[in-house]
Amino acid sequence: MSEYKVLGSKVLATSYGDLTNRFQEWCRRPRRVLVEFGNTQIVTMLRHDPQFRDVMAEFDYFIPDGMPLIWCLNAAGAKLKDRVYGPTFLREFLTHVPPQQTHYLLGGSEEIGTKLRERFSKVNPGIRFVGSFHGRCQADGRLQGEADQKVVDEINRLSPDYIWVSFGAPKQQMWAKQHQHLIHRGVISMVGFAFDVNAGVKPDAPSWMQRAGLTWVFRLCSEPRRLASRYFRWNSLFLWYLFWDGLRGRAVNRPAPAPAQ
Numbered sequence: 186m187s188e189y190k191v192l193g194s195k196v197l198a199t200s201y202g203d204l205t206n207r208f209q210e211w212c213r214r215p216r217r218v219l220v221e222f223g224n225t226q227i228v229t230m231l232r233h234d235p236q237f238r239d240v241m242a243e244f245d246y247f248i249p250d251g252m253p254l255i256w257c258l259n260a261a262g263a264k265l266k267d268r269v270y271g272p273t274f275l276r277e278f279l280t281h282v283p284p285q286q287t288h289y290l291l292g293g294s295e296e297i298g299t300k301l302r303e304r305f306s307k308v309n310p311g312i313r314f315v316g317s318f319h320g321r322c323q324a325d326g327r328l329q330g331e332a333d334q335k336v337v338d339e340i341n342r343l344s345p346d347y348i349w350v351s352f353g354a355p356k357q358q359m360w361a362k363q364h365q366h367l368i369h370r371g372v373i374s375m376v377g378f379a380f381d382v383n384a385g386v387k388p389d390a391p392s393w394m395q396r397a398g399l400t401w402v403f404r405l406c407s408e409p410r411r412l413a414s415r416y417f418r419w420n421s422l423f424l425w426y427l428f429w430d431g432l433r434g435r436a437v438n439r440p441a442p443a444p445a446q
Contacts, residue, residue, distance in 0.1 A: 190438040191257050192232040192426050196247050198263040204248065205278060211372045212286060212346040219244045219365055220374045222271035224251030224401075226419040227354060232426050237355065240362045250274075252398035253423070261437040267396075272379040272389060275349065282347075284311025289340055289371075291360075292351035293380040295319045300384035315343045322352040326359025337367045348373045351380035378404075 188195045199207070211218040221227065221244050230237045249255055250270045258265055279288070290298055298319045305312050318336045321329050328336060340348060348371050350357045357375045365373065381387040389395075390403035401420070405412050430436040 187263070189258050189261055189263060191249075191254060192228050192423075192430055192436065194228050194231045194247060196228070196249050196254060196258065198258050198265055199248060199269055200265065200267070201269055201274060201277060204269050204274065205281075208278065208347070208372055215370060217365060217368050217370055218246070218372045219361055220246050220248060220372060221358070222248045222250045222269070222274070222374065222376055222379075223254075224249075225253050225423040226415070227358075228254065229419045229423040229426060230355070232430075233422055237358070240355070240358050243362065243365055248274075252396070252400075256398070257427070257437045261439055270395065270400075271374075271376040272382040275376050275379040276383050279305045279312060280308050282309065282312060284309075284313060286346040287313045287315045287343070289315060289343065289345040289348045290317040290319070290351075290380070291336070291348060292322065292353075292357065293319055293384070297380050297384040297386055300386070301380060304383065304385075315345050316340070322356045322360055324356065324359070326356060326361070326363040328360075337364055340371070341367075341369050344369065345371050347371060349379075350375050351377060353377055 187198045189198055190196070211220075221241065227241075227247075231241055248269050248271075249258065250268050252268050255263075255265050255268045282288075290301060293301075298317050302314050306314075316339055318328070318332060318339075320332055323329060327333050348368070350360060350373060352360055354375075354377060357377065361373060361375065378387070378389075382389045388403075388407060390400040394400060394403050401412075401416055405416055427436050
């Protein structure tokens with residue numbers, strides 16, 4: 186795998202198959218591995234907001250799950266055929282994951298959690314969901330009430346191989362910032378919208394829109410009130426920074442060796 190810098194952020198040039206193999210490797214490590222499935226919004230927030238850069242400083246890997254990021258990487262020579270989209274990766278991974286490996290679901294509603302467990306237990310009868318928390322996450326990344334410490338204690342007691350986090354950005358990143366140092370091991374992945382899609386609670390864009398980089402348009406039409414201001418702000422800033430950094434030859438850099446971890 187190679188890492189490229191897009192607007193100053195290290196982004197992993199990977200594929201579904203390659204990342205699946207990496208997850209299998211990372212889960213055997215005796216420490217936690219923190220993974221972000223991010224799009225242009227996350228890259229732009231990292232470029233624009235020093236406080237968010239501090240939040241993301243402890244993440245080990247940034248996976249490009251937006252097509253515009255793939256276009257940027259390919260412009261620098263990555264030769265990728267597709268993004269690694271969080272909802273698709275979660276679906277494919279849980280469908281084929283070995284039964285001896287374990288999972289913890291963090292985020293979404295009880296209904297969503299139930300639907301996820303039912304769906305993946307049908308297609309992969311040996312799958313092992315060992316725990317979950319389906320409650321609210323506050324803006325500072327802390328869980329409401331006494332759940333904050335209880336969830337950390339439960340995760341460490343159960344020691345799941347994979348912890349899937351779906352609070353939405355930037356709450357899930359704030360949760361990781363607040364708690365990653367307390368969790369002993371496991372691959373902790375920020376998958377955002379993936380719970381809703383795979384539980385069948387919210388629709389996803391058709392494949393042709395995804396390939397064309399128009400997933401955001403589909404989501405905007407589905408939830409205009411919630412997403413309009415977010416997309417306008419961050420998409421506009423992404424294009425501005427891409428232009429501005431491009432003038433100085435710093436928009437997308439050639440790959441640097443991945444750090445030994």
